[in-house]
Amino acid sequence: MKFCSNCGNGDLEYIIPEGDHKHRYYCPNCDTIHYQNPRIIAGCVPMYEGKVLLAKRAIEPRYGFWNLPAGFLENGESPEDGALRELFEETGAKGEVNRLHTVFSLPNFNQVYLLFLVDLTSEEYEATTSESLEVRFFELDEIPWKEIAFESSTFALESYIASPSKEKVNLGQFVKY
Amino acid sequence: MKFCSNCGNGDLEYIIPEGDHKHRYYCPNCDTIHYQNPRIIAGCVPMYEGKVLLAKRAIEPRYGFWNLPAGFLENGESPEDGALRELFEETGAKGEVNRLHTVFSLPNFNQVYLLFLVDLTSEEYEATTSESLEVRFFELDEIPWKEIAFESSTFALESYIASPSKEKVNLGQFVKY
Ligand SMILES: [Zn+2]
Ligand SMILES: [Zn+2]
Structure with missing residues (x-):
């Protein structure tokens, strides 16, 4: 300022x-x-029949890396609405919020991710969008871990795989020393 | 702006x-x-042996009303740290985060409450602080519902009483029409 x-x-x-x-x-x-x-940052873990929908970023930072759909929450929006909006903008898919899954904070970057577990209402999505170079489903044993854009996504995906039906929110944090 | x-x-x-x-x-x-x-807004439901610690606001808005300890999250802080800081500033009490309990959003006011269930480490607190006219424990059947400052606190307390051991986060919202 x-x-x-x-x-x-x-x-x-x-x-x-x-x-x-x-x-x-x-x-x-x-x-x-x-x-x-x-x-x-509101986002989601979008699931359909055991597969997760990821989007390859068409924008910096981390252009070309895979990520969970997520973006800055807007004024006038609830986190749930923001998560579903970002899902649709980045993948063309629609779904319903099952529960809040992960809160991942980056204190040094002044960011807090709220990632919801979202049950997709169908298998439909757009193969590309203005924000995504590519969109596709991944089986949980074929997630491209080395090509994931952000720690928040890695943490949420690892937490989901470790315990898919856990109801308690996973609290994660990235601290730069 | x-x-x-x-x-x-x-x-x-x-x-x-x-x-x-x-x-x-x-x-x-x-x-x-x-x-x-x-x-x-980071805050908590501070519990000790089945009682909840509330603080009577010494500042506007809602001066003189009871509230869960909560305040704006600061840059450089995780929500968990912010909740424990607000707890200490408003009540002098200390505790540990058990889990995220409630996410309550007010889209028309551009606010999102993150309220953690906090297990107090002792029964100690300050009877008054610079931010609170009065601090005290309430049994769950003696909460002064008509004197609670904000909807977010009412929602979190009602959710806790309805299901104290529920692990899924309670998602609430206040929309002004
Ligand atoms: Zn200018
Ligand atoms: Zn000026």
Whole structure:
């Protein structure tokens, strides 16, 4: 943050406000504290008859790598709705939320993944979309582990395979030291 | 958002960028799209020997109402860490995360609550804190339902009472029509 989004002032201070415990951007011109918070990535583990639907990324970062359908949650959306929207945008498939499956956080990147187990309502999907170079089902013993885009997907897929019917959410974390 | 936080320009446009599906604030001066996303509120259902620890809010909104300990997740924090931090700040109590208990979203307010079931490590807490007028344990049959601050707390407490050992996350939502 370089300029105050409220008044346009370019002389922001980076201070710990009174009664607070963290540094914040503060605008002395309009007396506004600018809080910055982690973002939610909503996504899913889309299953159909024991197979998982993955999408090969057509965008950076990790262009060309396979991933669970997921993307930034939008204002006005619930995480469940966001997960189903991303599923449809990236794969053309539709489904129903079974349960929340994985919460995977990346504190150093200010991101929290909420990944839902989704039962696909049919085997239909699009082989390519504007966001995916390729879409296809994988049997659980043929997942391309070395070509998975993100740790969040690897963690959720490993958790699912270890215990497909476990109802407790899997809590995972990636910390960069 | 009135001014670009990147260059200070006050002539922002509110447009649907190419390839997008939602209106965004766009700065034509520095070619920046400003995304706005929901915020996470991390909190807990803090239990000790069948009793739940609630805090009476010393801040607006809902000053003087009882609530589960919860607050905005900070950058650099996992939701689990945020929940335990808020627990300590609001009640002085410490505990361990048992599991994720409730995900309650308010799409119209761009908020998502992540509430963890927390096993308190002792019966100790502070009777008042800078954020709480009063802190105390409640038996589950004496919860002051009409004095609970937020729907998220009511939903989580009702879900807990209905099924204390249920491992599946309770998914709730408040939609303003
Ligand atoms: Zn300002
Ligand atoms: Zn700009």
